[in-house]
Amino acid sequence: VYADLRFAKVVGGRSMASQALEAALGMDDAESPYENVQPAPVGQDRDGAQPSPGRWSQQWCIPVGLLPICLLLLVTTVALGACCESVEGALLELGVAGQHGEGGSWAGLELETLNTELGRVMGVLGKTEKEMQEVQGKLNNSESTVAILRSCTAIDCCPSGWLLYRGKCLFISSEKKTWEDSRDECEKKYSQLLVTKSWSRWTVPAFLKNADIPYWIGLQKSSFPWYEYGWLEEDDPEGEGVSDAWFWVDGSLYERPWQWKSNGSCAIISRGNIKPAQCGGPDDLHLWICEKAAGPSSPF
DSSP states (O other): OGGGOOOOOOTTSOOHHHHHHHHHHTOOTTTOTTTTOOOOOHHHHHTTOOOOHHHHHHHTHHHHHTHHHHHHHHHHHHHHHHHHHHHHHHHHHHHHHHHHTHHHHHHHHHHHHHHHHHHHHHHHHHHHHHHHHHHHHHHHHHHHHHHHHHHTTTSOOOOTTOEEETTEEEEEOSSOBOHHHHHHHHHHTTOEEOOOTTOOGGGSOHHHHSOOOOEEEEEEEEEEEGGGSTTSTTOOTTSTTEEEEEEETTSOBOOSOOOOOSSOSEEEEETTEEEEEOOSSTTOOBEEEEEEEOSTTTTO
16 A cells, blocks of 8 residues: 655655644654654665555554544534434425424314313303302492491481381372272381371471372271270260271271261371361372381381
8 A cells, every 4th residue: 555655855854744744733843753754765766665664654653543533523424414314304394294284283173172271261250250240249238238227326217218207207109099009008018008196286297287288198987886985976876886986007096086977988188187088989099108117127
């Protein structure tokens, strides 16, 4: 292999190759491994003289030491090439998959799952909001009830639409009815037709004293055994033991005898005065007044 190598003789007795190697390795003349090597004369080469083995081992010791590094670089290069080819293949597969919609179908399935879960969560949220609104409504009602109870601890209370007067809650109707129907309406409101037996003429409300409007009150004439109330002016000892008497709807007897002679079977109040009125026919219609006791329990 080395028989065909020739070194040109240069100044200083070293070949150009040795000088280039020394320059690459940063060696000076003192460190050069070729300082004692003298190239053979040109004539000896032509005569067929062979270089000694020792000289060639010294000349090629450093280049041979670089072989492992070159091999390492080669292996690294091959590995990098293989890696690049692998990456390019993966990118190509991704591109093909994207073109054929394979990734899109998976993404669509995942999106559908997320939409289903979102719908379920929204349903639960809506139900929770509805329950919260119901609880808030109950809380508001409770607060209103507490406010009413607190206000009733100091003063008498009446339901909305009722008038408080002398410890009574009064309901003034705006439509006319018969006496019987008026009594039924008051009972529906957990009350009764007005009973004025505790009122004097001076304690009648102004709206009743000054208004020329008749209202049904809870006073009615009915038959009753005369001997139990013989002091009544309307007793009739000759009438088979019964007499017509006036009773309040609470069952108590009207204690002020009247000289009424068949002028009516029910009572009205007009301009503060109690008067009899006809109440047997369907056309006997008047406004009416209900009453019930005022207090903390009245609003409920």
